[in-house]
Amino acid sequence: MITVAGLGWNQTATLEQAVLIVRAAMQTFSIQEISRLAVPDFKKAEWQDKLAQAFQAELVAVSKPVLIQMQPLCLTHSGIVAAATGVASSIAEACALAAAGHRPVLYGARQVQGGVTCALAKGEGL
Structure with a gap:
């Protein structure tokens, strides 16, 4: 079983904000380590x-067609992101679901802090 952190961000996002949100998400779900960091x-x-x-x-880059395939498994939706x-x-x-491999499951809904969004998923790897 692997754990993946999936990220989204806006143009103002910084490394410091990204580190903080990933750590916060890991703490929320009592995750000690992540195997992959997935980005669009x-x-x-x-x-x-x-x-x-x-x-x-x-670091895993996920294509838009794969992100679209993952939509039915996502917990949250965004009109801003869609537009x-x-x-x-x-x-x-x-992103987290796509990079988690077989039988991916989100730990919970995405978390937002500053200009960065983070979600954690687990799966059986690729």
């Missing part, structure tokens, strides 16, 4: 690699 492949932040290194996690990306569900939740 159509968004880039200069801090993505540093964030993955901070958690000693593999901006064409993906109606939480990007963070869809």
Whole structure:
């Protein structure tokens, strides 16, 4: 079983905000470590690699078609995200689910802090 942190963010997001929200999500669900950090492949932040290194996690980029496939499993939906990306569900939740592999399950709904959104999922890996 692996645990994945999925992320979404706006243009103002910083590495510090990303670290804080991932740690907060891990604490909420009593998670000690994450195996993967999943991000949408159509968004880039200069801090993505540093964030993955901070958690000693593999960085995984998830394509929009895969995010769309994950929508039925997501717990939250966003009209703002849908208008901006064409993906109606939480990007963070869809990323976490996609990178968790077989039988993915969210620990809970996404969490938001500052300009970053984080969701945690578990699965059997790829």
